[in-house]
Amino acid sequence: xxxxxxxxxxxxxxxxxxxxxxxxxxxxxxxxxxxxxxxxxxxxxxxxxxxxxxxxxxxxxxxxxxxxxxxxxxxxxxxxxxxxxxxxxxxxxxxxxxxxxxxxxxxxxxxxxxxxxxxxxxxxxxxxxxxxxxxxxxxxxxxxxxxxxxxxxxxx
Amino acid sequence: xxxxxxxxxxxxxxxxxxxxxxxxxxxxxxxxxxxxxxxxxxxxxxxxxxxxxxxxxxxxxxxxxxxxxxxxxxxxxxxxxxxxxxxxxxxxxxxxxxxxxxxxxxxxxxxxxxxxxxxxxxxxxxxxxxxxxxxxxxxxxxxxxxxxxxxxxxxx
DNA sequence: TAGATCGTTGGTGTAAGACAAACCATTGAT
DNA sequence: ATCAATGGTTTGTCTTACACCAACGATCTA
Numbered sequence: 001x002x003x004x005x006x007x008x009x010x011x012x013x014x015x016x017x018x019x020x021x022x023x024x025x026x027x028x029x030x031x032x033x034x035x036x037x038x039x040x041x042x043x044x045x046x047x048x049x050x051x052x053x054x055x056x057x058x059x060x061x062x063x064x065x066x067x068x069x070x071x072x073x074x075x076x077x078x079x080x081x082x083x084x085x086x087x088x089x090x091x092x093x094x095x096x097x098x099x100x101x102x103x104x105x106x107x108x109x110x111x112x113x114x115x116x117x118x119x120x121x122x123x124x125x126x127x128x129x130x131x132x133x134x135x136x137x138x139x140x141x142x143x144x145x146x147x148x149x150x151x152x153x154x155x156x
Numbered sequence: 157x158x159x160x161x162x163x164x165x166x167x168x169x170x171x172x173x174x175x176x177x178x179x180x181x182x183x184x185x186x187x188x189x190x191x192x193x194x195x196x197x198x199x200x201x202x203x204x205x206x207x208x209x210x211x212x213x214x215x216x217x218x219x220x221x222x223x224x225x226x227x228x229x230x231x232x233x234x235x236x237x238x239x240x241x242x243x244x245x246x247x248x249x250x251x252x253x254x255x256x257x258x259x260x261x262x263x264x265x266x267x268x269x270x271x272x273x274x275x276x277x278x279x280x281x282x283x284x285x286x287x288x289x290x291x292x293x294x295x296x297x298x299x300x301x302x303x304x305x306x307x308x309x310x311x312x
Numbered sequence: 313t314a315g316a317t318c319g320t321t322g323g324t325g326t327a328a329g330a331c332a333a334a335c336c337a338t339t340g341a342t
Numbered sequence: 343a344t345c346a347a348t349g350g351t352t353t354g355t356c357t358t359a360c361a362c363c364a365a366c367g368a369t370c371t372a
Contacts, residue, residue: 130296140281141177212318225319
């Protein structure tokens with residue numbers, strides 16, 4: 001057997017790196033988000049909701065991979081702040097369709113703007129172009145899996 | 157003022173995306189890591205130690221952005237399993253130099269191998285090449301900031 | 313010698329989040 | 343019409359990861 005090309009080295013694992021970066025981002029985000037009355041988990045939920053353009057709660061739970069009872073309390077918090085809206089699905093009145101309100105969308109935008117400095121700092125090792133690439137990859141990775149959660153729950 | 161090119165759209169924020177992906181990875185990793193006696197935080201610490209090739213504890217605390225007292229307990233856990241080693245710095249005998257042991261390096265390698273399936277699943281939306289790009293970007297982002305922590309603490 | 317620094321121990325408090333049980337409204341199948 | 347299954351909700355318990363504080367010994371530096 002002739003020796004193979006460069007291939008056989010162990011593939012790189014992103015897990016720990018992602019975790020590590022997430023921590024750095026989260027720590028800084030907390031203080032920036034606090035004045036807006038948000039916590040990191042709120043931001044994740046709002047972001048996912050925006051990207052999904054609305055969702056049933058069960059679908060949301062699957063996407064966030066959170067226990068559904070905890071999703072309820074998370075959404076309660078967001079709803080009392082008028083950031084999201086629960087409407088009954090006309091097709092199946094047991095379902096709640098969750099959507100961003102205008103207030104929620106605007107607050108999310110403000111939050112993201114406020115996070116500029118944080119990301120500039122944490123991603124200071126990357127050029128603007130590299131950051132854009134990173135964003136695209138992350139988006140692609142998470143929307144793929146979101147799509148699967150979607151199919152599973154028959155949602156969307 | 158003539159209108160500017162494509163530029164002025166709000167830049168994308170990776171924070172929530174990173175957080176979200178980190179969660180997905182962490183949830184799955186826990187069950188894979190458990191049989192090896194590891195938790196996600198252990199993996200992060202081991203990974204950072206490998207990438208740094210050893211470090212003082214204070215420097216490690218800065219890199220991980222963890223409270224130093226919590227770093228102590230984390231290292232205690234790793235040390236009782238013989239995964240890391242604390243040696244006194246000859247230059248400053250107050251300092252502990254922390255390094256991976258052979259056992260630790262091997263376990264880390266085994267852990268990463270065991271995580272293959274997890275990453276394959278979570279990153280199923282990306283091609284092998286894209287995953288490699290992602291890894292490179294993450295590595296670059298986190299090593300840059302690690303370098304800053306290093307300078308701050310006069311370490312390395 | 314005095315004061316700062318590194319690591320360590322022990323203790324407290326908070327928040328995320330998993331999990332379980334019981335409930336209502338609604339659906340869909342028989 | 344009945345009954346099981348489903349989506350959401352409430353409540354309550356338990357664990358874990360942390361941050362934070364105070365005090366200490368060893369060591370370095372001035």
